[in-house]
Structures are given as C-alpha cells and as structure tokens.
Amino acid sequence: MAKDDEWEELARRQSRKRRPLKRDKKRSKEEQLDSDFERNEQNEFVRDLEEKSSKYAWMKEKRYSTMFRDIEEKIQGAMGTGSFDWVDRRVFDQVFDRLTLMALYKLMKTGVIDTLDFPVARGKEAHVFHGTSLSGEPVAVKIFHTSNAVFKNLVQYIEGDPRFTGLRRKHRDLVEVWVRKEHRNLTRLARWGLNVPLPRGIHKNVLIMDYLGTEQSPSPKLRDVLIDDPQSVYDDLIEFLAVSWQKANLVHGDFSPYNILWHDGRAKVIDVGQGVVESHPKSQEFLVRDVTRLVEWGKKNNLDVDLAEAMYEVLNMDLSHVKQIELPEEWN
Template sequence: MYGGFKKNKTINEVLDKPTVLTIYGMIKSQILSYVNGVIRAGKESVVFWAVSPANDDIALKTYLVSTSSFKKRASYILGDPRFSRIKSGTRNLVYLWAKKEYQNLTSCIGCGISVVKPIAVRKNVLALEFVGKNGVPEKTLVECQVNKKDYKSAILLIEQLYKKAHLVHGDFSEYNIFKTKNGLILFDLGSAVDLQHPNSQELLKRDINNISRFFVKRGLAVENPIDVLKKIRNEL
C-alpha cells in the first residue's frame, strides 16, 4: 500500500494532484483508512471503494475537475436560492456541486427518505455510505427484474423528495436507484434542485416521465404520468 492507496488500483486520470491531496487530507482526518479500486466511472465522476478506520466500506465519489460536462450542469445551480454566490471557474463549480449533493442527501436523511447516507465532503470528493458488500455495490433497477411494488416505491421517492425535502431530483432514472432486500435506495442527488428553482416543475415532469417509461418498457402498467404529477402537487 502506498500512502493510503492500494498499489496499482487507483491509477486513473481523476486523481490529479489537488484531488490526491484532498483524499490524503480525508485519510489524515480519519474519515478514510485507505482506497481500493474503481467501482464506477462516468463522464463526471469516478466512484472508488474505500475503507474507514472502523473497517466499514465507503463509496468515495470523486468529481472530475477536468471535465467540461459541469458547464452544462450550471443550470441546476443557477436559480437555486440555496446557492446564490457562485465563483467563476470549472473547479469552483465542481466543488459547489459536491457540496450541493452532500447537502441534498443530508436534507433527505433528515426527512426519512431512502437515500445513500452522506459521510463527508471535501472539495470535489464526497464520502458516502457503501450500499453493497465487499466492494461490490448492490444492483440498480436497470440491472434487476422489477415489479409493481418497485414502480410504486420509485414514485413514492419522487413524492417524498417533493413534499418532505422540497426537492426535485432532476435526473431520476433506473440508473441511480439501488434495489436492495430492504427496498429502493436513491443516489446521485447532485442535480436535485429546490422547489423555488425556476425549472423545478419541468424537471419534476421529466423525472416522472422517465421512470414511467422505464417500467412500461419492462412490461408493467403504470399510472398516467399527468395524474401522478397532479397527485404529487396535490391537484387531485
């Protein structure tokens, strides 16, 4: 092991020098003990399997500072009353995005909504509860057989976000919901916006339509998305 990283397991472009220093800081603060290999890699982030000093698994989500994708994501922050001061520059935007996801998850946990538990955030690095075992994450909805109960649970998550946490996910899909033996667990809440955001209602419609489309493709009957929208808004 070298400086908290298992040899040859974390060589990736995500680990630029500032990110490495951030992770070292989390190790020194005893948030992490060491970092294993990559669990998931995407355009905007890479998730590592890490381990805490108590030997608990941690999902270490590291946002890519070098990616241009975050410039397209600025609209999810601009207009959100919680983040009125935005410094210029991609790095600052990425840091704010990580902070926003941590804050969204914390709000959801406080409301009793089934999301991954946030542990800590430092700059572009977010430490999260590991949903899975021995470095293998639970499967997402898209990887599983689904049923009517899953559909109802997914719609309930959207409703709870809206009514309890006063948030709209903004990127709700079968790819960011774990299916576990204890039910569904939502993750990737960086895109979630406050209800006062000017695009919140359009994002709500899109979330409902997207997840409804997934279940229809799997051969399940779903409620009319318009009726679901009205119920969530208490218009029925």
C-alpha cells in the same frame, strides 16, 4: 484559496516532521529493506508519470512525496500498487491531481476514511471508489473530475438555485460547489427518511457516503434487474418523489433507473447532485421529467400507470405521517 494554502502548509510541516530519520535508524534491517522496496516502487510510479507529462513535476517535490509515503498504504486504489493491480494510468491522470490527493489526505487525517481500495464505477463527472471507514465499514468515495469539459452543462443546475447565488467562479470552484450541492441534497433527503446512501463527509471534490454493494461489485442499477413485484417498487418510488417534493422541497432532476440501485431488496436513489429546490425556475419541468421516467419504467414492467395520475399523487399524496429524523452529527 486560504484553505489551499493551509494544506500546502500542512504538507510542508508533515515533510519537516519526517526529516529526522532517527526512527528509521532504529528499524530492523528487514523493515528497512521493505520500506526501501516500497519507496522504489513508488518512485518508479512517479517517474513513469513524469515521463509522460511535465504536469506531474509536482510529485517530485519532497513535501508531496512525503505525503504520498504517509498515506501510501492507504491509497493503493489510487496508486495501483499492492494487491490492487488494476490501475490504468489514465484513471490516475483523470482523477488524482495534486489537490485531489491532498483532499484524500485530509479525509484520511481527519478520520473520515481509512483506505481507498478500488474503483467501482466511472461516470462522466466522477469516479466512484470502494473505501473503508476507520471502523471498517465499506464507504463509497465519489471523486469528481476537475478537468474542464464536462461541467459546462451542469451550470444550469447551479444558476438559479438560491442557495448558491452570486457565484462567478473558476472551473475548480464550480466543481466544489457541485460536490457540496450533492452532499447537501443527500443530507436533506436522508433527513426525511428517504432511501439514499447516507452522506458521511466531504472535502473539496471528494464526497463520502454509504457504500451500496458487495466487496465484488456495487448493487445493480434498477434498469438491470428483473423485479418480482414492480408495483410495490413503483409505489415506493412515487412516495420518494412525493416526499422529496412536498417535504424536502427538492427535485432530483435525473431520476432514472440508471440512478436507482437495487440494494437489499429495495430501491436506493443515488446521484442527487443536480437536484434543485422548488424555487428553481426549472423545478417543475424537472419534476415532470422525473415522474415521466418513473411512469415509463412502470409501463415497461407491465404496470397500468399514467403520467397524469402519477403527477397527481406526487403533488397531493397525504404525507402527514412523514417526519424528519436526526442524522448523526459527525456526518453533517
């Protein structure tokens, strides 16, 4: 809660900073016209939303419109202005509430991301956007929905994880715990050298990680690609599960060909939010389910595999050669 207040305060200060318009006066007429035009466009955007629902009344407040203006050019992926004219206003409705915009604002102000560009996927729990880091690298910005419905079934993955005990929380807090969980799981897997997108930052319901894909689209899901050498992919993924279990002490929990992307000729595992540690009461059940999914994929690709053997490998594979690696400090 204190953190929210901090942000309110920052937004207030920011708007105070903008008030003296001396700099504006110095601007050339042309610049002034440009900026008036942009402001009008933005006002129209805000007016449009306001007409639909009173829940956007906050947007009219001066401090928020100042915040908008401050990052306007960088959040075209949210506003649907400029060259990213994709916007379905329902997306805005679903994704960008007041606190989410403030979270993006903070991630921009602290230099974790520079721009939010365009959406690449929408899931049940989150939208994923293509963004750009300050150094110009593409990043994936996963923004979790904070509306009520979907999170109910996720509670089971949090309760029972000793890292997140004693939580009796409001819905939004729960979402934030979930995002932190995904971030910690990603970090843990990455430290063991596993093939996941590296985590780059997190704030509230927004998670930043390496982007897997091209400027046109994210890398395809394993289920949608024809694999030349399924045996080597299978072996790679069995080892992934073995290292996760034996070394990282983590079970993915939703290890399906939907959550594995085919990127640069290798399988990269995503969507690790539901991953649980070994001491979670359902960890073994989840592990068997994960291995089963992989074996099913193998069978579909004409491999001679079976569950008992695969389980044996995951539990007993010799991993003495696998060592932890250091991640860049700023990503922790």
